[in-house]
Amino acid sequence: MHLTQPTVSMQLKKLASAVDARLYDQVGRKLIFTEAGLAVVSTAREVLQSFDRLDMTLSQLKGMKAGTLKLAVVTTAKYFIPHLLGDFCKLYPEIDIDFKVGNRQQIIDRMETGEDDLYVFSHPPRDHALQTYNFLPNPLVAIAPEDHPLANVAAIPLETFAEEPFLMRENGSGTRHAIEQHMADREIKLNVRMTIESNEAIKHAVMSGLGVSILSSHTLSFGGRTGLAELNVQQLPITPTWYLVHLKSKSLSVVAQTFLDYVSDTGRDSLLEELNSQT
Numbered sequence: 498m499h500l501t502q503p504t505v506s507m508q509l510k511k512l513a514s515a516v517d518a519r520l521y522d523q524v525g526r527k528l529i530f531t532e533a534g535l536a537v538v539s540t541a542r543e544v545l546q547s548f549d550r551l552d553m554t555l556s557q558l559k560g561m562k563a564g565t566l567k568l569a570v571v572t573t574a575k576y577f578i579p580h581l582l583g584d585f586c587k588l589y590p591e592i593d594i595d596f597k598v599g600n601r602q603q604i605i606d607r608m609e610t611g612e613d614d615l616y617v618f619s620h621p622p623r624d625h626a627l628q629t630y631n632f633l634p635n636p637l638v639a640i641a642p643e644d645h646p647l648a649n650v651a652a653i654p655l656e657t658f659a660e661e662p663f664l665m666r667e668n669g670s671g672t673r674h675a676i677e678q679h680m681a682d683r684e685i686k687l688n689v690r691m692t693i694e695s696n697e698a699i700k701h702a703v704m705s706g707l708g709v710s711i712l713s714s715h716t717l718s719f720g721g722r723t724g725l726a727e728l729n730v731q732q733l734p735i736t737p738t739w740y741l742v743h744l745k746s747k748s749l750s751v752v753a754q755t756f757l758d759y760v761s762d763t764g765r766d767s768l769l770e771e772l773n774s775q776t
């Protein structure tokens with residue numbers, strides 16, 4: 498928010514005195530919201546959402562394709578969504594983009610508070626009433642350093658690959674969720690050597706010989722496969738699908754609808770073409 502810590506503390510004090518209640522307690526180094534604090538947070542969210550709705554109504558009344566598109570995507574989607582946004586923004590220069598990236602769990606948390614217009618997941622949560630739009634395939638492929646002894650071997654048995662030291666994404670990651678499910682279905686146990694919280698860090702760890710991994714092939718696109726080999730392992734890739742998603746209870750803004758229309762009319766196909774030309 499571009500505010501210094503003392504300014505934030507001062508504003509919180511003012512807010513607490515305006516509502517005449519303690520908003521948080523300090524427990525050790527942590528701040529824990531009081532019930533009054535939680536009530537203020539949820540009301541503030543409602544107020545902000547009302548402003549969003551007002552914005553939406555006003556631009557609908559004006560029939561304008563202008564405003565902000567709020568998109569939140571899982572980490573593996575950040576490799577290709579910007580390529581889609583480039584062309585979209587050229588077509589609609591009046592639309593600004595607010596783009597957030599997190600792992601699957603973080604994006605689910607954002608969706609529950611209704612902060613954004615659209616979300617990109619490859620494993621949308623099942624326990625929510627969601628509108629999902631099938632978007633792109635998301636192949637999860639096996640990678641190793643390019644000088645790895647398995648690098649040029651054809652049809653490596655999954656069991657052999659599973660013996661290699663494996664670098665795994667963190668809890669809450671959709672990639673990890675898909676890998677664990679795939680291996681559990683086949684009763685295969687990976688030799689997990691390390692948990693790493695970022696696709697990029699995993700790629701560098703693989704490059705430096707710490708182990709092998711399974712990542713979305715999109716993390717290798719647009720110049721991202723240097724120093725790495727894609728292994729030809731039986732029963733791989735895992736093939737989840739990307740979805741564009743929003744809560745059914747949240748009505749779409751003109752801007753979000755414009756983006757969805759753009760994706761299904763031309764955006765999806767030209768992105769797919771661009772991605773295929775990378776491999």
Ligand code: PGA
Pocket residue numbers: 571572573574599600601602618619620666669670671672673
């Ligand atoms: P993640 O994203 O591994 O960064 O959570 C991928 C997904 O949801 O499939």
